[in-house]
Amino acid sequence: MKKCRSVFFVFLLLGCIAARAQKRGSLILGKDHLVLVIDLHSSKNQLDSLLKAAGVNGANTAAIYKGDYSTLKKDGWKLTRRLKTTLQFNRSLAALNANPPGQPYLITSNFSGDKDTQAGEPGYPADEPYGINRFSAITVRELPSGATRFFLPGYLGAKRVQLSGSFNRWSTLKGVMAKTDSGWVADVKLTPGVYEYKYIINGRWQHDKTNLLQHPDGFNDINSVYYRYNRTFLLPGFANAHKITLAGSFNKWDANGIVLQKKGSNWETKLYLHDGMHTYRFLVDGKWIADPNNPATVKDAEGHINSVINLGEIVNFKLNGYSNAKKVYLAGGFNNWKPNEISLKKTATGWALPLIIPAGNFGYKFIVDGQWITDPLNPRHVSEGGEYNSFVAVKPNYTFALKGYTNSKVIHIAGSFNNWDPDGFTMAHTGNEWTISLCLKPGKYLYKYIIDGNWIADPANKLYEPNEYNSQNSVLWIE
Amino acid sequence: MAGWQKGECSSLVSVNGITFKNAVRSPDPDPSGDFNTLIVPIKRAGNLIIVEAQIDSVAGNFVLDTGAPYLVLNATYFRDMPHIAEQESAGLNGSAPGSFTTEVHNFNILDLHYPRLTADVTDLSAIENGKNIKILGLLGTRLFNKLAITVDLFRNTLYIHKLNDDGEIPLAEKAFHDPWMVTPFKYMNDIIFIKGAANNNTMWFAFDSGAETNLMDYDRVRKLLPGMQVISRTKTTGVGGSSSEVIYARFDTLTIGGRRFIKNRVLLTNLDKMGKAYGHSVDGILGYDFFIRGIFTINFVKKEFEMYIYTNQ
Incomplete structure (x- = not known):
């Protein structure tokens, strides 16, 4: 009877395999082995995804079509059946018993096959070139102190109301709001940018019902979106104009997207504008004009005069000497390494240029009469694609400092912020310590110092965790 | 977890x-x-x-x-x-x-x-x-x-209930009514064990709200395997460089508390070490793929697990 059942099962399995194989191959389980059926009529993409699911890395699909199964064999698969257009491979499941995990999270936490969330981080909006708030009633406003006031009307019977958002890492303990006679308020210091938030009313999440800007929260609900502004566009005069709009590189020259409001003798609009260089014009009753209050202009490819604004921080680049050079240019990550774009001015002692650069970490070089050189005044360097460049961090928010090691010639820092490139960042030796400042987004970073080839955890940092090399990585959280 | x-x-x-x-x-x-x-x-x-x-x-x-x-x-x-x-x-x-x-x-x-x-x-x-x-x-x-907890992942809210002398959540304090599924559980070594069935095979599951997927022990569920569709085969590397191989697969029917859950996903691995840690061998672990199907209440005093289907109550 048992034998009958086994025979029946084998037929059932083969039938099932054949039916699936008619489509585009299959990957199913047997009692103690995996069964991979490849349909040679399936497309390269179908075969690629089937092999990826089967965990066969680096498979050469073209070779498989030609009868070369070496990558599969190398991965432990045995060819067990060959029909005209289908191949069946089996692989033992014995490996499942090797090295069993001690805790479920060791295999489920970083397993990517079952996440309901999308790629990226829900609740933490990506940078946007610009943004304008939209409220049905203004409940979030800027105070003269520079703080942003969030006001939740009503809920006067609530015991506890909180404001939680990307600005406080979605804390459910902080952001306690104060009760007023008409609702609840909380003041938050925000730097210009885009934020998501919700209220927590007696322990229950609720989006801001007066805020019309929303992002999905990744969990079947929405977050409210708020832009902290940093820019006012002002156009004086044009008292008789009917409609004035603003368009620029930041909104892809959408002529109807940003409408200016008449305020006294001016037209104006406020918005959030991301760091960087932007070009723009106003459209006054159908006629384009550059900003009369902005002397910085640039001509576009069609010959139009556009106004220019450059948001960021001034970095003073300086190159001493080279007094006989004819031209000195600057190129770096901030201008996509275009060699003949940013020209330094000659000074009494050499060459110099104040340049506005957006926040970030950048490699750069000077180009002296066609010859690329690193900045002799800057001891900090970065290795990028094998190139050794000078390094500048604009609006840095963290400084790594390593005390001592005065006899070391060079000290690097490598970490999750630069894919652990051992040549990544070269630190500067100033006084009794080695330092480098970086511009790091909020989140967790792991890092180590490399001193004359030896990797060490940061002796000044109490936070560390074990790594796959049975040593420790230092842990840094940027809030 | x-x-x-x-x-x-x-x-x-x-x-x-x-x-x-x-x-x-x-x-x-x-x-x-x-x-x-x-x-x-x-x-x-x-x-x-x-x-x-x-x-x-x-x-x-x-x-x-x-x-x-x-x-x-x-x-x-x-x-x-x-x-x-x-x-x-x-x-x-x-x-x-x-x-x-x-x-x-x-x-x-x-x-x-x-x-x-x-x-x-x-x-x-x-x-x-x-x-x-x-x-x-x-x-x-x-x-x-000494309490009961209700987890509502549709509204991202946790309710921590004090219990009356009968070990019940007082009726007026219940956030949800008319559970869709109720099952007793064994509470051994501070771990919740629920009896259920996968494709009609009786199994004991640990209920683990920290497991981001369901898991089953490869050796203990071998007879369930033939014909199961595989989603992926992957290797995971842990601290110290140790790696484990796992199979992520679909299975049709999970029965808990007399209710059928269909279209289930599960990681197949070896749960021996986890069973030792629990102090009790385990056939499988019910994780996210299971508990995301509804709002669940765990009454640790009555040792009862309930699941509610969301109806905006």
């Missing part, structure tokens, strides 16, 4: 490595709080349930983890806590090298106050990395063993 020690380690008094054989620690005192039902906002990190809590002045994120028997603290932030017991070396019980037992004072989940709690300190970096959220620790079941 399970695999912690069974708690016996806390029975002897030990101060920084010196163990006092005749001194026995008293159990953790019961928590207190001025509420009948405490409503706690939940955050999510991947498929993990995150609750903020406070130890003295340190506040941060904890994983609600019914796979952990009691409080577990992340060694990255708590390795300087006093040792009241060392743990066995890694391998037998799944705890990482250097793990130890400590006790914390004044632990609070909003208004729920624990004057003293036994806690394990171990490396939880595997959870933290990739999630990009600071994890201070895990909230294991013993924190709630």
